[in-house]
């Protein structure tokens with residue numbers, strides 16, 4: 420699936436100005452955006468998801484226009500069919516594992532029953548080895564389990580692509596390695612395109628089939644750099 424992005428956004432706060440400029444095109448199933456803290460990675464991911472509106476530009480995924488300032492197109496997040504995995508997983512603390520996953524299924528379904536036994540929920544509980552903790556609340560889970568629940572909730576909605584914000588940052592080093600291997604396997608099984616932002620070189624090695632570097636708000640396509648193509652931002 421081709422992701423085609425050309426956006427610009429300027430933010431100003433306390434006399435400081437930050438400009439995000441991102442232009443890239445990728446057919447890769449595994450895109451990694453690498454950069455230091457504050458470089459603008461999260462802002463780019465949020466712009467793709469529809470959580471931040473660029474000042475100008477366009478975003479296309481698989482030939483479908485998600486945003487185009489010139490045409491006044493700006494699909495709301497729920498119509499973009501993208502799953503967003505937040506750095507802290509953002510699980511609903513008052514819902515158990517089964518309910519959290521069910522929440523991903525039906526937009527606007529605010530209160531799924533605790534006995535929800537929807538086939539899709541069962542599928543994702545099994546796929547991510549969460550059967551035994553299905554009735555537990557998020558605070559009763561380990562870090563790795565929490566991440567799996569967030570992934571299951573994201574994937575239950577059958578998104579067209581998965582956006583991951585520092586997916587392993589909240590885990591201790593040993594678990595990080597294991598969860599990296601699990602995500603690697605899952606992504607290959609599902610064949611779902613994913614775009615991951617990180618400042619961790621190990622994530623780049625594991626998932627960076629197409630690597631882009633974010634530097635002070637500007638995106639540099641390392642594939643083009645290697646080919647000697649000048650990037651104009």
Ligand SMILES: Nc1ncnc2c1ncn2[C@@H]1O[C@H](COP(=O)(O)OP(=O)(O)OP(=O)(O)O)[C@@H](O)[C@H]1O
Nearest residue numbers: 430431432437455456457458459460461462463618
């Ligand atoms: N609402 C805002 N108003 C003004 N500036 C902002 C706002 N939100 C973020 N910024 C600035 O935009 C820049 C990019 O922030 P962003 O969160 O995208 O960085 P990041 O690369 O994801 O960093 P990290 O890895 O620490 O999450 C930062 O310098 C930040 O200070």
